Structures are given as structure tokens and as C-alpha cells.
Amino acid sequence: MSSSEFDLIESILRSQSLRRDDVTLGIGDDCALLDVPQGMELAVSLDTLVSGRHFFPDAAPELIGHKVLAVNLSDLAAMGAEPAWVTMGLTLPDADEEWLAGFMRGFSALSSNYGVQLVGGDTTSGPLTVSLQVHGLVPAGKAIRRSGARPGDLVFVSHTIGDAGLALAMLQGRITPTDELQTLRQRLESPQPRIELGIALREVATAAIDLSDGLASDLGHICERSQCGAVIETHELPLSDAVRTLSDWRLAVSAGDDYELCFTIDSSRQERVTQLSKELDLRLTCIGKIRQQPGIDFLSSGGSCESNLQGYDHFPESDS
Amino acid sequence: MSSSEFDLIESILRSQSLRRDDVTLGIGDDCALLDVPQGMELAVSLDTLVSGRHFFPDAAPELIGHKVLAVNLSDLAAMGAEPAWVTMGLTLPDADEEWLAGFMRGFSALSSNYGVQLVGGDTTSGPLTVSLQVHGLVPAGKAIRRSGARPGDLVFVSHTIGDAGLALAMLQGRITPTDELQTLRQRLESPQPRIELGIALREVATAAIDLSDGLASDLGHICERSQCGAVIETHELPLSDAVRTLSDWRLAVSAGDDYELCFTIDSSRQERVTQLSKELDLRLTCIGKIRQQPGIDFLSSGGSCESNLQGYDHFPESDS
Structure with missing residues (x-):
């Protein structure tokens, strides 16, 4: 992909409207900066979904965007954590604008539902793979193990x-x-x-x-x-x-x-x-x-x- | 890969000896639980490295393990954050024990240097891709943007x-x-x-x-x-x-x-x-x-x- 194609991807990733107060700095710097309230523990989980293994290669991009986030949020649910932030590593064979817009529609609909903000990510060229890390908050000592x-x-x-x-x-x-x-x-x-x-x-x-x-x-x-x-x-x-x-x-x-x-x-x-x-x-x-x-x-x-x-x-x- | 091969991978990932006091719960549950001290902001960055794009497919696994972590830690360095934890999404074409042991040697040598603990991850079968999220700590308001x-x-x-x-x-x-x-x-x-x-x-x-x-x-x-x-x-x-x-x-x-x-x-x-x-x-x-x-x-x-x-x-x- 050319650098202008990566710019396109970045702009689509940034297009989400959700803004949380506890995000000091979102997408666009070397790191995101996040504020974990006192008395809360941070619960994190990273999952990778590979095309052909976790979803059909020809599945609707909306559904892939939904499912990638849903399976990660499910890990937070199992700990009793409240979803807060997510980062995404997106490896794409090409910069298919339509596919990407569909993927983000599915992703954003679910992330808005739970007030989860996309705070960072990385886009690379390669076989279709999505890695997502979710970050949740749970009162210290209260997580379900x-x-x-x-x-x-x-x-x-x-x-x-x-x-x-x-x-x-x-x-x-x-x-x-x-x-x-x-x-x-x-x-x-x-x-x-x-x-x-x-x-x-x-x-x-x-x-x-x-x-x-x-x-x-x-x-x-x-x-x-x-x-x-x-x-x-x-x-x-x-x-x-x-x-x-x-x-x-x-x-x-x-x-x-x-x-x-x-x-x-x-x-x-x-x-x-x-x-x-x-x-x-x-x-x-x-x-x-x-x-x-x-x-x-x-x-x-x-x-x-x-x-x-x-x-x-x-x-x-x-x-x- | 069979489930026993995944078990092998998990056991290698868990083989690191570093244990931080602020990790309430490490690898082995739905999420890791982490303790962010009061007055500190959490700095996070996720990077994906794809074989053939970010490293030569035949590069020594020790060097890949080192580089994957080094480029992520470099993002923390740029913000002035102190490294704390890392999660890894590892997609592998097969369960090559020797390759994986080499990869973990390179990874662990560098993570030990900086006191970074691997707290979670996901292993999947597919084209060689490594997604890493680093988590660092920086006094609130002091990150370099x-x-x-x-x-x-x-x-x-x-x-x-x-x-x-x-x-x-x-x-x-x-x-x-x-x-x-x-x-x-x-x-x-x-x-x-x-x-x-x-x-x-x-x-x-x-x-x-x-x-x-x-x-x-x-x-x-x-x-x-x-x-x-x-x-x-x-x-x-x-x-x-x-x-x-x-x-x-x-x-x-x-x-x-x-x-x-x-x-x-x-x-x-x-x-x-x-x-x-x-x-x-x-x-x-x-x-x-x-x-x-x-x-x-x-x-x-x-x-x-x-x-x-x-x-x-x-x-x-x-x-x-």
C-alpha cells in the first residue's frame, strides 16, 4: 500500500465519534495516554482473528468488524470488567475503501453501544488479520477469575x-x-x-x-x-x-x-x-x-x- | 495446529521468569489484571510486524523476538514512559518448537532488561505475524507529545x-x-x-x-x-x-x-x-x-x- 492509502485507513480509523473523558491522548501520537481511576484495576485481553480461520474470507465486513470486537469484549465480560478502550492492529491485503468502511461500521456500532473508544492502532500490508486489545476497568479485587x-x-x-x-x-x-x-x-x-x-x-x-x-x-x-x-x-x-x-x-x-x-x-x-x-x-x-x-x-x-x-x-x- | 501444539506454545510463552508486583493476574485467565499506581498515566501502543514486510522470513528467530519488542518499547521511549507490561498476539504457520524457543529467547532477554512482564496473549494458526501491545507508565501530565x-x-x-x-x-x-x-x-x-x-x-x-x-x-x-x-x-x-x-x-x-x-x-x-x-x-x-x-x-x-x-x-x- 502507498502512504496515501495508509492515510486513508488512518482517517477511517479516526472517524469514530466517541470521545471519553479518561482518554488524555487518543490516536495520532507514539502512544495513547489513558487515565485509570483510583481503586480500579485494569483488565486487558488481546485476541487475533485470522481470515479463513475465525471468519470466512468473504464474510460481510460489517460482521467481521462486529465479531472482532464482540469476542474481545466477551473476555472483559467474563472478568466482570467494564469496557473502556480498544487498540487495533489491522493487516490488510489492499486498501479497499468500501471494505474498510463496512468493517468500521460494524465495529463502531458495537463500540458505541458499550462506550468503548478506539485509542490507537497500526495498519500494515499483508494477509487479512485483525488483532484487538480491549482494556476494561474493574473495582480492585472484584474481578471474577x-x-x-x-x-x-x-x-x-x-x-x-x-x-x-x-x-x-x-x-x-x-x-x-x-x-x-x-x-x-x-x-x-x-x-x-x-x-x-x-x-x-x-x-x-x-x-x-x-x-x-x-x-x-x-x-x-x-x-x-x-x-x-x-x-x-x-x-x-x-x-x-x-x-x-x-x-x-x-x-x-x-x-x-x-x-x-x-x-x-x-x-x-x-x-x-x-x-x-x-x-x-x-x-x-x-x-x-x-x-x-x-x-x-x-x-x-x-x-x-x-x-x-x-x-x-x-x-x-x-x-x- | 492441534490443541497440544497450542499447549506447547502457551507453556513457552509462560516460561518467562519475570514477575512484577503490579501484575495482579498474569497469563491464564480471560484477562490480565494490572495495577496502575495513583498519579500515573497509562501509555499504550500496539504494533504489528508481518513476515516479509518488517523482517526477512528467514531471519533468526532471536532477532525477530528482540526486534518486535524493541520497536514497541521505542514508542514508549518517545513518550517518556517507563515500560511495564506487554501482551502478544502470535500467528504462526506451524508449531515449530525450535523457532519459538529462539523467538522467546530474543524477546525475554530484552524484556528482562527493562523489567517488562508478558501478561497475556493469543496464539493462532496462519501467516507469520506478531502483534504486540506495550503498556508503560508516566507521571500524569509529563508525557512528551x-x-x-x-x-x-x-x-x-x-x-x-x-x-x-x-x-x-x-x-x-x-x-x-x-x-x-x-x-x-x-x-x-x-x-x-x-x-x-x-x-x-x-x-x-x-x-x-x-x-x-x-x-x-x-x-x-x-x-x-x-x-x-x-x-x-x-x-x-x-x-x-x-x-x-x-x-x-x-x-x-x-x-x-x-x-x-x-x-x-x-x-x-x-x-x-x-x-x-x-x-x-x-x-x-x-x-x-x-x-x-x-x-x-x-x-x-x-x-x-x-x-x-x-x-x-x-x-x-x-x-x-
């Missing part, structure tokens, strides 16, 4: 799981597409980060994680870090009608890209979760229990038990 | 400039390689971020920038942001014997990758800069003056004047 689950805690999950995995299976031709594909596809391409839930859970959850690799794998991370295991009741898993009809709970726990929250609570706090579900108008389902013994067992209502369900590897066929 | 230069200010540059550009020209066959190539190559592949200088300049400089795209281009950014121009005396430019003999000042001001600091001071502070040069054992050369009139003029001792010298575009032949 993966390591706090204790035997006897109840395991919850938000909304439904498996829809994104089913959409992907249809798009990849592993399951025959049906009329539901359009709705399911939204769940894959336009995930909603559960920011409000994460913030509300600061005072309730003992541990939390966002579901990016699938429940089996991600709950596994909580168990590993908390040195415990879990028993999941498969008939309690919140599945959409489409997942229930066209597939089953195995897909729902092994497919990724849900970006729902999985969290654990002390069993005495169950009523507060019921209340939260009403306040946020968001389905929160108790799906099982934490136990001392390592590993995760999936129990059916008939009494059969399955273990060792691996997390789903996105687009495995494109792997080297 | 690009926008503070005033007519009459003196323009300084650290060490020598053009050596990296000459090395690149030799490696690309644009200039016939000589015995000096090995020494020059170090300047290209193993730049030293001027952190101590940047911190010392907080109380001295009116503006600063690090030289990544070449003096003409980077000083141009200071002028643009400060709404002024500059006159540079070409015979004052600090050139190594190699650059002086094998090329000339035009290469030195248009080639990039120096990662030296260019800064401006009020003319009354010149003695302090002389003192700093001794304290840091680092050459600091006055090369010209800021003026009101926009644009940069390069004046020779013979009285001739050249303008509009563009910054150098790295590896332009590999561009699309």
Missing part, C-alpha cells in the same frame, strides 16, 4: 448454546442447511458480549469464563484453575429448538463461538441469579455442579454418563 | 541515523555489500529502544518521536502536530563513517528503522542536553531548528536547499 469455583458450587450458563456451532456445521456442509440457518447464522456472525451480566456477577459468581471453544473445553479451564471437576446434567443444557431437533447436546458442548458466559456460584446464591435473569431479561440456566474429583462428566436423565468431550477446533480443515 | 514543538526550538537526534537503512539497501542488493555489513546489520536487526533517554527527556523536551519511517517523515509528524516546520543542517546530521562513505545524508533522512529519538527543546535547555549525553553515554546532536513556516528544508553547508524528502517504505517491492 477462573480459579474461584469450589465443590458444591452450581454451574450456570447464559442464553442457549450450540447455535453458532450448528450454523457453522451447516455452512461447512456437515449438516444439511434448513430454514433456521439465517437465524442461527446471526448467532455465529454477530455474537453479543454479555457485559451487563459479567458486571452483575462480580458480587455473585465464584468463577466465570466466556464460551469461545465450547462448554466442555471452557468449563474444563475453570475446573483446571480451580482444581476441581464438574457433573453436567445434559437434559438441563439450554438448547434452541434447532439444536435440539437437528443435532444434540454433544454438539452444544463441543462446538465453540457461543460467547455466552459459563459461571459458578455458591448454592446459597441461586435466588439472586433468578432475580438477575429477570432484571437482564436473559435466560440463566443451572446445568450442573462442581465436584472435588477432576474431569467433567455429562449425565443424561437416563443415567448414562459421558466424559472427555473435546472443545471444537474452528475450521479444522484449513489447518496446517 | 508530538505536538509541543515551538518556533525557535532546537531539533536533536540520538546516536547516528541511516545505518539500518544502509544495511537494508545492502541486503536487498541496492548497494554493494562491504565489510561493514555485519555491524550495520546489527543496527537493522537489533535496535536499542532509547528508554532511559525518553524518561530523562520528560523534563527537557517540548516534543519527541521515535524514528521508524525516517527522519524526514517522522520529524514531519512533529511539525504537523505542532503546526510548524523545520530547517535541518545536513552537515550536522550524525552519520556513521559507513553511511558517510557509502551513501549520503539523503539515505539517512529517508530510510527508516533507526529507532533513535528525534526531539525538540527550548534553546535555553541546550546545556542540559549536553549533560544528559554524558550521563547516558549517548550521542545527542543538534541538527536544526523549528520554524513557523510549514515543511522541512534540508540545508547544505554550501547553501543549497532540498525539501519534500519522503519517508522510506520498507520492502516496497513486496507490496501489493
